[in-house]
Amino acid sequence: MRDDDDHARFERPRRRTRPRTKDRPNYDDAAVGRVVTVDRGRYTVRRLNDDGVVTAMKSRPLGRQGVVVGDEVRLVGDTTGDEGSLARIVEVLPRRTVLRRTADDDDPIERIVVANADQLVVVASLADPPPRPGLIDRCLVAAFDAGMQPLVILTKADIGDPAPVLVQLEPLDVPVIVIERGIDLDPVREALAGHTSVLLGHSGVGKSTLVNALVPDADRTTSHVNAVTGRGRQTSTSAMVLELPFGGRIVDTPGFRSFGLAHVETGRIIASFVDLDAVTDECSRGCTHAATEPECGLDLGVADGRLRAERVESFRRILSSKDQADPY
Numbered sequence: 071m072r073d074d075d076d077h078a079r080f081e082r083p084r085r086r087t088r089p090r091t092k093d094r095p096n097y098d099d100a101a102v103g104r105v106v107t108v109d110r111g112r113y114t115v116r117r118l119n120d121d122g123v124v125t126a127m128k129s130r131p132l133g134r135q136g137v138v139v140g141d142e143v144r145l146v147g148d149t150t151g152d153e154g155s156l157a158r159i160v161e162v163l164p165r166r167t168v169l170r171r172t173a174d175d176d177d178p179i180e181r182i183v184v185a186n187a188d189q190l191v192v193v194a195s196l197a198d199p200p201p202r203p204g205l206i207d208r209c210l211v212a213a214f215d216a217g218m219q220p221l222v223i224l225t226k227a228d229i230g231d232p233a234p235v236l237v238q239l240e241p242l243d244v245p246v247i248v249i250e251r252g253i254d255l256d257p258v259r260e261a262l263a264g265h266t267s268v269l270l271g272h273s274g275v276g277k278s279t280l281v282n283a284l285v286p287d288a289d290r291t292t293s294h295v296n297a298v299t300g301r302g303r304q305t306s307t308s309a310m311v312l313e314l315p316f317g318g319r320i321v322d323t324p325g326f327r328s329f330g331l332a333h334v335e336t337g338r339i340i341a342s343f344v345d346l347d348a349v350t351d352e353c354s355r356g357c358t359h360a361a362t363e364p365e366c367g368l369d370l371g372v373a374d375g376r377l378r379a380e381r382v383e384s385f386r387r388i389l390s391s392k393d394q395a396d397p398y
């Protein structure tokens with residue numbers, strides 16, 4: 071429900087039950103779809119009721135409101151999806167989650183990359199290229215900040231040893247799946263089924279190999295969508311939603327050149343660590359929970375055995391990763 075609908079209901083005098091059709095059109099009957107990808111002002115939207123694919127543009131009433139991949143939107147106009155048809159997006163439904171990034175850590179402008187995803191999957195390879203622990207940490211911070219469930223997929227186990235990365239991630243209690251090309255991917259399918267998962271990973275880690283194994287017609291979908299939007303086979307720089315044949319969907323992202331975390335708030339990260347959060351009422355006021363804090367509840371928790379030292383250390387490591395410029 072829209073915020074302003076709520077206000078309208080509270081502020082409107084009781085006797086007036088008539089809908090405010092004069093004030094503004096009512097789009098409640100308009101088709102609802104999910105934004106699959108965006109390319110230079112053209113939105114590819116999949117209708118929720120019948121999976122039909124529609125090309126649309128933003129309508130004027132939306133003003134400067136942004137529309138991002140994963141958004142659920144109301145459509146009017148030509149929603150047939152026929153060749154050459156163009157629908158208009160007239161409303162963005164409330165977002166359940168937003169994944170944000172800033173271009174750099176000191177860039178004040180944050181952008182929303184994807185809306186409505188509930189899981190963030192960090193794809194990292196164990197060799198060729200070697201894993202960059204700081205980068206995994208930073209992706210986890212983005213997940214916790216967004217209130218998304220994290221999952222790490224380590225690829226290329228045939229040429230790299232997962233042990234060091236597993237040791238590093240274990241205290242964080244983040245699920246990890248180790249794979250290699252040709253292996254049974256059922257554990258991955260199980261973790262993804264029913265979720266909307268954003269896949270993050272830099273170039274060369276095997277993300278395309280994984281996506282193609284999970285979505286056998288991923289390449290075809292991508293080129294089909296590009297054909298519908300008239301952009302040919304050119305690779306889109308936008309994220310793209312792919313429906314999974316076993317339920318749920320993944321949002322494949324292009325390799326971002328940077329994934330700045332300037333917008334991240336410590337409070338939102340620690341909220342994902344229920345056990346750590348529980349002891350922070352013992353912190354001094356304004357505590358950042360860093361190792362340098364003189365009176366942090368986390369240290370008290372370790373001292374009296376309520377918390378595992380490794381867990382607090384790992385939490386502090388990911389917390390500080392947001393201030394370490396590890397280019398992504």
Ligand SMILES: Nc1nc2c(ncn2[C@@H]2O[C@H](COP(=O)(O)OP(=O)(O)OP(=O)(O)O)[C@@H](O)[C@H]2O)c(=O)[nH]1
Nearest residue numbers: 225226228229250251272273274275276277278279
């Ligand atoms: N040894 C090994 N190589 C793999 C595995 N998975 C993928 N590769 C290779 O790693 C390289 C990169 O794989 P991609 O799937 O293209 O990786 P990507 O992350 O999509 O990279 P971009 O396409 O650059 O974004 C390719 O040469 C793959 O053949 C694996 O499990 N083991």
Ligand SMILES: [Zn+2]
Nearest residue numbers: 353357359366
């Ligand atoms: Zn503290």
